[in-house]
Amino acid sequence: xxxxxxxxxxxxxxxxxxxxxxxxxxxxxxxxxxxxxxxxxxxxxxxxxxxxxxxxxxxxxxxxxxxxxxxxxxxxxxxxxxxxxxxxxxxxxxxxxxxxxxxxxxxxxxxx
Amino acid sequence: xxxxxxxxxxxxxxxxxxxxxxxxxxxxxxxxxxxxxxxxxxxxxxxxxxxxxxxxxxxxxxxxxxxxxxxxxxxxxxxxxxxxxxxxxxxxxxxxxxxxxxxxxxxxxxxxxxxx
Numbered sequence: 001x002x003x004x005x006x007x008x009x010x011x012x013x014x015x016x017x018x019x020x021x022x023x024x025x026x027x028x029x030x031x032x033x034x035x036x037x038x039x040x041x042x043x044x045x046x047x048x049x050x051x052x053x054x055x056x057x058x059x060x061x062x063x064x065x066x067x068x069x070x071x072x073x074x075x076x077x078x079x080x081x082x083x084x085x086x087x088x089x090x091x092x093x094x095x096x097x098x099x100x101x102x103x104x105x106x107x108x109x110x111x112x
Numbered sequence: 113x114x115x116x117x118x119x120x121x122x123x124x125x126x127x128x129x130x131x132x133x134x135x136x137x138x139x140x141x142x143x144x145x146x147x148x149x150x151x152x153x154x155x156x157x158x159x160x161x162x163x164x165x166x167x168x169x170x171x172x173x174x175x176x177x178x179x180x181x182x183x184x185x186x187x188x189x190x191x192x193x194x195x196x197x198x199x200x201x202x203x204x205x206x207x208x209x210x211x212x213x214x215x216x217x218x219x220x221x222x223x224x225x226x227x228x
Contacts, residue, residue, distance in 0.1 A: 034217070042221050044205075045219075046216045046217070046219075051214050097160045097167060097168045098145075098160070099157045099168060100205075100217060102154055103154070
């Protein structure tokens with residue numbers, strides 16, 4: 001059974017720092033891994049999707065990497081801003097039907 | 113509409129009542145998913161629809177939970193005889209069909225359900 005873990009559970013940083021959020025999964029046979037952002041009281045916004053054949057994806061200040069063999073993904077946020085404050089969730093698809101298995105999330109606070 | 117729409121946004125009901133939650137997926141998305149987000153359990157898969165069929169219902173927690181989808185579009189999640197442990201945010205997502213396992217899922221804002 002696939003299990004997804006995210007470290008740290010919470011993170012507070014000053015504005016401008018570069019930071020790394022970690023995600024690990026127990027079964028390396030995944031089809032893809034997605035990173036999401038969730039603001040309080042809102043749904044999930046998809047940030048990046050990395051297919052199993054890819055090693056990384058980039059969007060603006062965000063870069064996500066995937067190492068299937070070690071069961072790890074990282075989300076790198078460059079030059080953090082207060083508007084980046086949110087909960088970041090990683091989720092992977094393994095098995096059929098594109099069902100997402102989620103980690104518990106990292107709650108990020110970026111203070112001015 | 114432009115995104116996944118869920119209604120109601122909030123629902124408060126008494127224990128033992130039945131509730132219906134609605135999801136309108138993005139137009140043209142044939143795949144639809146229900147998830148539940150609760151304190152202490154995180155985000156959990158409930159059920160997957162491809163068109164009007166539900167080939168994966170493995171996440172439904174009990175037979176009090178059921179869902180249907182009509183016309184390959186709107187879906188309704190029904191919880192009968194609600195219990196306090198059903199209190200959670202219920203999220204709906206949709207994605208394109210085809211190569212289903214590599215399509216990003218797009219989420220609605222959810223229905224926050226509170227059972228008194």
